[in-house]
Each structure stands twice: as C-alpha cells, then as structure tokens.
Amino acid sequence: MEELYYGVPEYPRKITLEGIHGRASLQFEYMNCYVTGFETPTQVHPKNPCTYYEDNSYGKATYKYVPEHLVGSSSSIYFEESYAEVSLKSISHKIKLY
Secondary structure: OHHHHOOOOOOOOOOOHHHHHHHHHHHOOOOHHHOOOOOOHHHHOOOOHHHHOOOOHHHHHHHOHHHHHHOOOOHHHOOOOHHHHHHHHHHHHHHHHO
C-alpha cells in the first residue's frame, strides 16, 4: 500500500482491501491469516500510525514491527518504488520514537 499511496495524506475512498490483497498476492506470498478483522486500508496500514494508535498501545506495539520488517537490511527486495521505501523507513522511525 505504501508503494501506491506514499505521497498522499489519506487513502482514496475508492480503494478496497480486496484490490490491495490482489496486488499484494502478485508481488508477495500473501498470508491471509493476518488480515482477519481488518475492514479498511487504514486499519491495515494507517497513513499516520502515531496518531491512529494514540489511544491503543497494544495496536501500536503490534504494528511497529511490521514496517521494521519491510525496511530491514534487505528491504529493496520488497519495493518497486524507492520513494515508498523511504516513506516507510520514516514511518518506522517515527513510530519507534512515539
């Protein structure tokens, strides 16, 4: 999701999780077990996780490891758009500090 929407403050209303899952399954081995209970793109990957998880410390603690995995030492294998990688690294750094 970060590759498509790294430069926008909010997700467009027209996108659906089904569309995101379809695209992800083309690029990655998609593990559906982790998305049960999510209904919107924001629930999966909030544009501003520090604000989104402000009153949910468990959600924040769980979420902060997701971008960390994607921007680790071999992160370039996950991204086709370099700007998305930079954006996600920034998000990962901010959520660790928050």
